Amino acid sequence: MGEAEQAGSTQEGAARRAGKAPSTEETQRVFESLRNAVLDQRLPPGLQLKEQALADAFGVNRAVVRQALARLEIYRLVTHAPNRGVFVAHPSAAEGRDLFTARRYIEAAIVELAVERLKDADIARLRALVRQERQAYEAQDVRKALRLSVDFHLQLADAVGNTVLASFLDEIVTRMPLVVLAHRRESPPACMLDDHEQILDAIAAGDAGRARALMIEHVGHLEGRVSLDRGTQQGDSGIARLLGLEEGCGS
Template structure:
């Protein structure tokens, strides 16, 4: 009887349920996107279960979902860790963003409303404020939200979800290949882009988005680390 009563206490007062799991998934993904959890960081099931007050089985399901979203890597016998994108994966992500986000701009320009433009401007403003305050992790979150919100205006939920995942992966790429203090996105770019969309100029918005994404990629130092043989003479020589 006592053994049966111990299990709920280990899971915590919030228990294991779909809503609770969604909240935990969001908390972990936000920490990854905002660089509070760095690429390569180990994510121990027992520690996460204790922090969030849920079962290890629940945490395992959440980590499996994050792995499908390519934010987490699951390795046999080692467990889960925050994904560290390779240089090739980084280039692939930006190629995909060029194709998808640029392709959506004409439809966004056709459909955007006054209220949607105002919402985008608010996001861009909050991003600028975070940058001025030195809160780069928060600015990264707002930048990802801006690009995702923009994609949703086009009206294709499948493509918008894909853009959201690409933005999340871009955050990991920034963490690995970005330069300290440089966000990649220039916040004033977002304001300029909104202006072209409001003018219904899909062609100019497309060209601007392409330059914008190329500028982000160019700001990164995307170099694959090589497995070089160590200079043993230098290390151990007299």
């Protein structure tokens, strides 16, 4: 299933943020491959991850796979059913709502701090990232665009320099793709390419209130792409999910 990933700025950043000390490089490698697979929406919720299959695929021992899976479980990317196995998580609507609510607060905190702490070089780097993201969209490379879109948020958090808030945001955005897969709307609304750019403008202008409002609105746009209403079932049961596998626009 998940094999070697393309090296990118996200991987090392994630290692610093979430993965921490590589408790044996092998475990870390397997963990990050699976985590990246989730980020790229390659793993459908509910899929069983069998230890031996993963061990064979990665060329490692089952014990290593087991540790990687245990770590994924802590980040709630998989659920562990005792004596049954681990399955890609299938977040409930309530969980999705909690994630978006928490994301609003965390992102608001980050932009607030960004106005105070970001250097010109940081803003320039983030602007370059937004340009890349736009190019990816224009090139129809949706997967890459989605990834760059996530990277924008993560690198903004990194630039702010608060490791705790950065790791929290990292956990949230990593769990988001599963929420999207489990609760996608049939007709996704139009993509919002300009949000990131406007947020950067507000930060660069030192307008904390506007930056904060824009970011909260941006998260609202993202939440609009899924249906998390209070009556929604936990997620469609298998078949319906496989029909909507083409991904929309990003984070």
